[in-house]
Structure formats: C-alpha cells, structure tokens
Amino acid sequence: MPKPGPGLRLIDVAQRAGVSLATASRALSGRDGVSEEVADRVRQVSLEMGYVANPYARTLAGGASSTVGLVVHQVDDPYFSEIAGGVIQLAGEQSLLVQICHSGRDPSQELRQIRSLIAQRVGIIIVAGSGYSDPQVEASSREVLSLYERNGGRLAVIGRHSLSADAVLPDNEAGGFALGEHLIGLGHRNIAIVAGTAALTTVTDRMAGVAAAMRAHGLDPAAMPVLHTDFIREGGRVATEQILRDHPSTTAIIALNDAMAMGVLSALREHDIAVPARMSVVGFDDVSVAADLAPSLTTIRLPMTDMGRMALDLALKPRAARPRRRRTGHQLIVRDSTGPAA
Amino acid sequence: MPKPGPGLRLIDVAQRAGVSLATASRALSGRDGVSEEVADRVRQVSLEMGYVANPYARTLAGGASSTVGLVVHQVDDPYFSEIAGGVIQLAGEQSLLVQICHSGRDPSQELRQIRSLIAQRVGIIIVAGSGYSDPQVEASSREVLSLYERNGGRLAVIGRHSLSADAVLPDNEAGGFALGEHLIGLGHRNIAIVAGTAALTTVTDRMAGVAAAMRAHGLDPAAMPVLHTDFIREGGRVATEQILRDHPSTTAIIALNDAMAMGVLSALREHDIAVPARMSVVGFDDVSVAADLAPSLTTIRLPMTDMGRMALDLALKPRAARPRRRRTGHQLIVRDSTGPAA
DNA sequence: ATGAAAGCGCTAACAT
C-alpha cells in the first residue's frame, strides 16, 4: 500500500525562508499576523521548492478539509454528468478536490454514501437529484445531514426542497407549466404524461406544473392519462406502448425528462408514428443530445452545469441564518418534435 | 470552515473494549499480534459504537489512503462519464472513495491535476483518455507518475500505451479496421475521415486501422481525405462542410468518435443530404445515445463502463513485475446510418 | 499477545 511521496514539509520551507514554523503556516494559508514582506518571501520559497501541504496533517490539525463530496444518482446519466461537470469545474478553479459517489436512486444507498463522506471528513457535501415525496424515506439522510451541518459541515442540495439546507431549485413546476401551455397553444387537447415514479418530487412537481397549465386553459387535468414508469429511457418506451394501446386518441406526449422522451421517440419510431405529424413529444432538461435526436426535441432547458456551480458556490459561502434558495430559471426550447394538433 | 464531526475516537473504542489503543488498532486493521478472541470483541464494540476511523489521522500516521483519484478529460462527455460510472461502481463495492478531476484535454492542466492528486496522497490514480502522439508533451506527466509508482502508488491508465503502467487499451486499431471493412464491403470507394487532432494517439490509432483495411482491399489510403478538426461534435460539423465543398464525390464518412459523428449527421441534415441513401456515416465508441440518433448510428462499441471497472481492478492488484495490458475488445454495431454505395 | 510511547505534518493557542 502506498507510502506518501518524498515529503517536503512545511518546516523545510520555514527553515529555508529563515522563519518559524508558525509564521510559515500563517504566510501560506494567508492568515494575518505576518508582515507582507515576510509572507511574500515565504510564498516565494515555497513555490521554488515546490512545496505542497499535506492535507491529512492540515485537516487533522483542525484546518479545513479542502475536499467536497458530491452525491449523484448516477454519473453516466447526462443530467448528472453535466451537474458534476459544473461542480468539478468550479472546484478546480478553487483548488478543491471532488469526491463523487452514486446513490443509484436508492435512499438507503444514498444514506450509506453520505455517511461515508462524513466519515471522510469532507468539509462540503453536495447532494444532487430528486428528493422523495414520502418524507419518511429520506428521514435518516436528513437527520445525518443536519447533524453534519450542526457540526460545521457545509451542505448544498440540488433539486430537493425538503431539506432545510442551501438549495438550488430547478424550475420544475414552472417548466411543466410552460410545456403544458406550449402544447395547448398548438391545439392539443389529448395530452398524455409519461412520468417517472411518483415517489420522486421532481416528477410530482413537474406534473403539478402541467396540471396548472391545463386548468389555466379550462381543461381538466384529471382526465389526462398519467403513466408512472421508471424515470429512465426504458420507462419511456414502456409507457408509450401503454398509451398507444389504451389511449389511442392521444396527440401529444409530455415526458418528464429527456431520457424518457428518448424512449418515447424510439417506441414511436418502431410503430412508424410520425413526429410531430401524428404525435407531438416534449421532454424536460435539455441534455446536450436533445438537439441531435431526430426529430430534435422540444424541451425545457435547465442550466445543469451552472446548477452544479451554483450549488458549490452556495456551499463555499459561510452558512446563513436561514437556508438560501436559488432558482435556476428555465427556458422553453421549441424544436422539431412538436407541431399543431392534427 | 468545517470542523470535523463529533469524533468518536479509536481510544474510546479501546477503553470500552478494555484493551489498549495499540491492540484496538491492530484488531481493526486486521493485522496480527492479537488473539482472535480479543480481536473479535474489539470489532464488535467498534461496530456497536458506530466507530469510523479518521482517514486523516490514519493516513498521516503512515497508513494507506483509501481513495482513488480519477483523471478524465471531461466528465460531461458521455465517453468519460460512462468510464467514470464504472470506476465509481467498483469503488463503491470496495468501499473506496473516488476523487475525480478534469484535464480538459490539456496536458499542462492534466499535470496539475495529477500533482494535486498525489499531494492528496491518494493511493490509486487512474488516468483516462487519449495520450498524446508527441512524447514530449506528456513527458512531465510520465515522470511525475513514475515517481509516484516508485513511491508505492498504484497507477492504471485507460487508452494510453506510452505510459509503462498497467493499462486498459481500447481496440482502436482493430475497430478502425472493422469500420473500414464494413464500408468497403458496402461498395464505398470514396471514403473520407473526420478525425480529431492528430496530436491524440486515439486518433492516429483509429486512422491506422482504417488505412490497414483499405490496403487489405487494394485501395490507397493516401488518396483518402482526412480532416483534422476538434475531437468533439463541433469538429464533426466543420469537417463535414469541408468535405461537401472539397470532396463532393464522397459517399461515406468515418468519424473517429461518436461525438464527431453526431456533428456530421447534424451538418448533413442541414444540407438535406439523405443518410444513408446519399451518404453513409459511422462513428466510434457507441455512447448510449448512438442508438437514438436518427438515423441510428453504425459504430464500434467499446465497453466503457467495464473499462472503468477493469482499470480500477488492475490498480487494486499489487504491482506486477511488468505492466499488465488489458485489451477491451470491440464490436461492430451496424445500424441505420450505413448502406450500400450509390 | 499486549501495552507504552514516539511520532506523522500541520494548525492554533499561548507566549513574547
């Protein structure tokens, strides 16, 4: 097992610069109590010698841990990989390291990962991904995280309102509303929703937005077919088969994320159903491939990369008296998968 | 800045179990010098109390760091996010944490990240992504990494042969050959290559495979147009414009990765050029959306997720006398973007 | 087989 490298120590730098250990420490961590002059010299020497602090010693001695823990459902899901990209980008700029782990959309696995991150004494934790509608389900995670915060850890979440932590909140409801309006405006009246499992708040929020749009136009949301399948591509395929069989008069399908929309398009293609001529399809997220599908996908753009950056940015600031909430904004991107109702 | 958690310490466990600190340490790290009986009791107590070792203290005292550093070009590139997914997956199973960072296809940035990983004393480093054709360019990285290995660090690379470390090697040349054969078999004689920058070994290797296939069929590779643009989607668009303008007789385009192929398809669509009727297109990698493009993309499948797992697996084994090399294998996936030459 | 004690490299009081 790995022994650390050669080990140039702070004391070596201090000696070379002709100052004490403490002074060197202060100079390098930019704390005050050192004259500019001396501080500059120390920094100079440290640079020349190529000194890099040992983070283990530093953290053990009570300094701040400079690593941020990121929990995502799955990195190889474009939604999360773009968020992760944003976090890593900003972390890089701040010379922070990012520890990343999967929760696999499984609350107990998520809890394990969070525990492990805390055990590693990371100073910042970012939890990305939908929360769970049933408060019971994430109760343990919430408890562990709030203890973590009380102990001085910084926490930011992306896409969950239930946690009383700094949060980046995607415009799920407003986006759903925009999608509904878009289709209604095109004359669609028989709209079906391809939703992920109702256990996810992301799903319920987006649905609520769509329902609101329908009500706003005098339509009855309750009459609208809602298919709850897995919140992934395959779920979109399955749901589409059901729609085709059970709701043949449908002229537009709202998939609650782009992954599902891709499944929908693929099933429609197999059935030779023209999009948008016979069926309009919309997604949600605007992952980068959405523009390259055929037909290119009408969807709601969420600034995923920025969301990652925003979350880390929040966590980098000292804790506020009340949790901060940052809305992401959204944008309806109209492409070729939607058209007027037949 | 974050103070560590409550801090249940090893000494607490030791006292509760009625043994010395040293014995407790030995028991928990599974070293010998403790009777089975005592060891069991300590482990029991530790479990009950929910003790988790402080990794900073442990590492500082000379133990092994249990985190693996992963360097990718860019996580929000599907090729890398799938690899990262594999690494994180296996790491999770082994209770290891993964620190991930971006090199942004920039050798100097890559060096910085590797240095930072080493400074963090990670026990394992995995470098994913193409190497550089000019040995000079990655000389510093190589040097730093080999020092790291000599100091006991474990290293595995994905997709670079130049480093004398354990390596997972994608079937770049064989894949290129398969692509060439496929198109030649369909009767194409005017084939153009949309390549990334020649500075990347991935690009040169894949090209070599294509060239070999042409020679094998009595065609002259030198006559084949090769467009060197950025190894990303946009590069594919740019190159396609050039082909359309300068090589109008082209009937098939080989893009050296799927991202570029997507750019090619998109440019072709804008020009209303039917695929595959007037132009066949192939990619390389088989990222998960390749099947969802329209037309769905003929490409070479590389097992990205497994590649991530394999790399970590190699690194987890003790160092061998000579570097191990693991080929990935590949598979030609024929879909709808290729057809007979007009 | 077990315990006592000496660090690992750093930060943070506490002096001066």
Next chain:
DNA sequence: ATGTTAGCGCTTTCAT
C-alpha cells in the same frame, strides 16, 4: 509581528 508548544487521531516501533 513572530516564535514556542501542545495537540489533532492514528500507526508503529519498542518494551514487556
């Protein structure tokens, strides 16, 4: 403004 020193929690000699 600078230096001295006591830990941080653990692993690892060295005793026993």
